[in-house]
Amino acid sequence: MGLIALEGNPPIPVILRRSARAKRISLRLSSLDGRVTLTLPRSVPEAEGIAFLRAKEDWLRGHLAKQVSHVAISAGSVLPVEGRDLTLHPAQGRRIAVEDDRLLIPGEPDRMATRARTFLKTLARERLVTASDHYAGLLGKPYSRITLRDTRSRWGSCSSTGGLSYSWRLILAPPDVLRYVAAHEVAHLAEMNHSDRFWRVVEELYGPWKEQRNWLRQNGPRLHGYRFDD
Known part of the structure; x- marks a missing residue:
C-alpha cells in the first residue's frame, strides 16, 4: 500500500493498494472520511492505474465537492456534544468542564484536540x-x-x-x-x-x-x- 497524488487544484491524495483478489482496477471514495483508494490487480502496471485515475478525475472531484468538509479541532472550534453545540475554550485548572455553551479545556493549547477526544x-x-x-x-x-x-x-x-x-x-x-x-x-x-x-x-x-x-x-x-x- 502506498500514497500517490492526483495533480490539480487542489491535489488529491490517493491510497494505492494492490490486491491479489482484484480482477479489475477500482476506485473508491469513502463517504465517511473522504479517503480515495485506487485498487489494482497484482498484474496491472501502476502507470495503467494512474491513467484510470486521471480518466475519473472529473467524477472524483465532483463527488469530493459534495462531501462534508473536515473540521480540525482547536480553540474556537464548535463541536456537537450530545447534540448540543459547544465552543472550545482554553481554561485553567485540571478538569475539562462544560459551562453554558462552552467546553473549557485546561492544559497546553496544542494538546486541546487530544484532551477533547479523551x-x-x-x-x-x-x-x-x-x-x-x-x-x-x-x-x-x-x-x-x-x-x-x-x-x-x-x-x-x-x-x-x-x-x-x-x-x-x-x-x-x-x-x-x-x-x-x-x-x-x-x-x-x-x-x-x-x-x-x-x-x-x-x-x-x-x-x-x-x-x-x-x-x-x-x-x-x-x-x-x-x-x-x-
Whole structure:
C-alpha cells in the first residue's frame, strides 16, 4: 500500500493498494472520511492505474465537492456534544468542564484536540454503559463487555459472545440517537440478524426508531468529519 497524488487544484491524495483478489482496477471514495483508494490487480502496471485515475478525475472531484468538509479541532472550534453545540475554550485548572455553551479545556493549547477526544470517549462510555445496562435489563439478557472504537463502517456491533462495540463518536449525536444504537445492539443479544423479529425487539426496547436511524444516515458523515489530531 502506498500514497500517490492526483495533480490539480487542489491535489488529491490517493491510497494505492494492490490486491491479489482484484480482477479489475477500482476506485473508491469513502463517504465517511473522504479517503480515495485506487485498487489494482497484482498484474496491472501502476502507470495503467494512474491513467484510470486521471480518466475519473472529473467524477472524483465532483463527488469530493459534495462531501462534508473536515473540521480540525482547536480553540474556537464548535463541536456537537450530545447534540448540543459547544465552543472550545482554553481554561485553567485540571478538569475539562462544560459551562453554558462552552467546553473549557485546561492544559497546553496544542494538546486541546487530544484532551477533547479523551473527554468525549470517557463521556461516551458512561452514556453507552448506562443505556446498554438499561436495555439489557429490559431484555433479560446480559452482555459480556463493551468496547469503544472509532469505526467508520458501522456505529455499533454485537458479537456472538455477547460483546457490544460502539463508535465513541455517538457522543456527538443527540442522546436519543445514542440510545437507539444501544437498543439496536442489545437487541442482537436475542436476535443475531435483522429479521422482522429483530426489529420488533428493537421497538419493544426503544420504541419507534426510524427517526433516529434516519438521523444517523443523514448526519453520520458529518460526525466523522471532526479531526482530533494535535
